[in-house]
Amino acid sequence: MNSLLPSDHRPRRLAQLYVGLALYGFSMALMLRADLGLDPWDAFHQGIATHVPWSFGTVTIVVGAAVLLFWIPLRQRPGLGTLSNVVVIGLAVDASLWLLPTMTWLPGRWTFLVAGILLNGIAGGCYIGAGLGPGPRDGLMTGVVAKTGWSIRLVRTGLELTVLAVGWLLGGTVGIGTVLYAVSIGPVVHVTLPLLTVGGAATSATEPPSSEGGGLPAAA
Numbered sequence: 001m002n003s004l005l006p007s008d009h010r011p012r013r014l015a016q017l018y019v020g021l022a023l024y025g026f027s028m029a030l031m032l033r034a035d036l037g038l039d040p041w042d043a044f045h046q047g048i049a050t051h052v053p054w055s056f057g058t059v060t061i062v063v064g065a066a067v068l069l070f071w072i073p074l075r076q077r078p079g080l081g082t083l084s085n086v087v088v089i090g091l092a093v094d095a096s097l098w099l100l101p102t103m104t105w106l107p108g109r110w111t112f113l114v115a116g117i118l119l120n121g122i123a124g125g126c127y128i129g130a131g132l133g134p135g136p137r138d139g140l141m142t143g144v145v146a147k148t149g150w151s152i153r154l155v156r157t158g159l160e161l162t163v164l165a166v167g168w169l170l171g172g173t174v175g176i177g178t179v180l181y182a183v184s185i186g187p188v189v190h191v192t193l194p195l196l197t198v199g200g201a202a203t204s205a206t207e208p209p210s211s212e213g214g215g216l217p218a219a220a
Contacts, residue, residue: 004079004080004083004132004133008199009198009199012130012198013130013131013132013198014130014132016126016127016129016130016196016198017080017081017084017126017127017130017132018084018088019126020123020124020125020126020127020128020129020130021084021085021088021089021092021123021127022088022092023092023119023122023123023126024089024092024120024123024124024126024127025057025088025089025090025091025092025093025094025095025096026092026093026096026119026123027115027116027117027118027119027120027123028042028060028089028093028096028116028120029092029093029096029097029099029100029116030096030100030112030113030115030116030119031112031113031116031117031120031177031181032046032056032093032097033097033100033101033102033103033109033112034103034109034110034112034113034116034177035103035109035173036109036110036113036173036175036176036177037113037173037174037175037176037177037178037179037180037181038167038172038173038174038177038178038181039120039178039181039182039185040160040161040163040164040167040178041063041137041160041163041167042167042172043163043164043167043168043172043173043174043178044063044163044164044166044167044170044172045059045060045063045167045172046059046167046171046172046173047166047167047168047169047170047171047172048063048167048170050170050171050172051170051171055094055097056093056094056097057089057090057091057092057093057094057095057097058090058094059090060089060090060093061086061087061089061090061091064085064086064089064090064135064136064137065086065136067136067137067139067140068082068086068136068139070140070143071136071139071140071143074140074143074144074146074147075143076139076140076142076143078133078136078139079132079133079134080132080133081127081130081131081132081133081134081135082132082133082134082135082136082139083133084132085127085133085135085136086136100112113177113180114180117177117180117181117184117185117188118188120181120185120188121184121185121188121189121191121192122188122192124185124188124189124192124193125188125189125191125192125193125195125196126192126196128189128193128196129192129193129195129196129197129198130198131197131198131199137159140159141155141156141159144159164178
């Protein structure tokens with residue numbers, strides 16, 4: 001357990017991790033209900049969910065677990081935050097989808113979208129700032145960077161364009177929300193991550209996490 005949970009600031013790290021992951025799932029549900037376009041990984045999750053008898057959250061969990069398998073040849077080590085990310089975000093998004101109404105009023109959909117993006121950035125700053133391990137999708141990105149020597153931007157862009165294209169082909173929602181997320185999430189995380197970093201434990205604030213649910217923001 002000591003290798004998964006640093007000895008300093010433990011209560012804050014744990015609280016911030018799980019609040020961040022739950023909020024991340026809620027932010028994903030807001031963007032799903034907005035139906036104006038999803039981030040790349042969530043478009044991928046939604047595309048898969050249209051072809052299998054699983055909930056969106058279940059697909060998120062299964063994809064997160066599958067991505068972790070790619071960590072093995074990359075010699076990446078998961079932390080408590082990594083393992084929690086796989087499970088908690090999926091459960092949180094399903095619970096949030098059950099609570100949130102289907103939104104058909106256009107101003108309401110835009111409100112859901114903007115709130116979802118802002119909360120997604122705050123949630124990303126929360127769980128990454130806890131310093132308990134990256135999400136599975138973020139770890140895949142950094143593992144490929146370490147293995148190949150390619151730039152973070154090149155690897156991240158390649159991965160996210162690939163999952164976005166596959167998600168769109170499978171029926172995932174791609175639209176103005178996708179573009180707005182791409183241009184907004186970096187600045188939001190850039191502001192929130194330094195404020196929420198526990199003891200200097202977070203990864204670089206100059207690169208926002210991949211969408212872990214969620215992200216261009218890691219659970220899920």
